[in-house]
Amino acid sequence: MVTSLYIMLLGHLINRAFYYLKQKWESRALPSPESHPASQGVLPMYPG
Secondary structure (H helix, E strand, O other), X not given: OHHHHHHHHHHHHHHHHHHXXXXXXXXXXXXXXXXXXXXXXXXXXXXX
């Protein structure tokens, strides 16, 4: 029971950190996100 709680907390922290890094990476690497409204969020690692 304690192990599942730790796993849930760790997954939550990883999810928060990944979301924060994705937001920072997208705001830095995509200067014009309005040019790709359909592909935004589908392929976040696609540079162009």
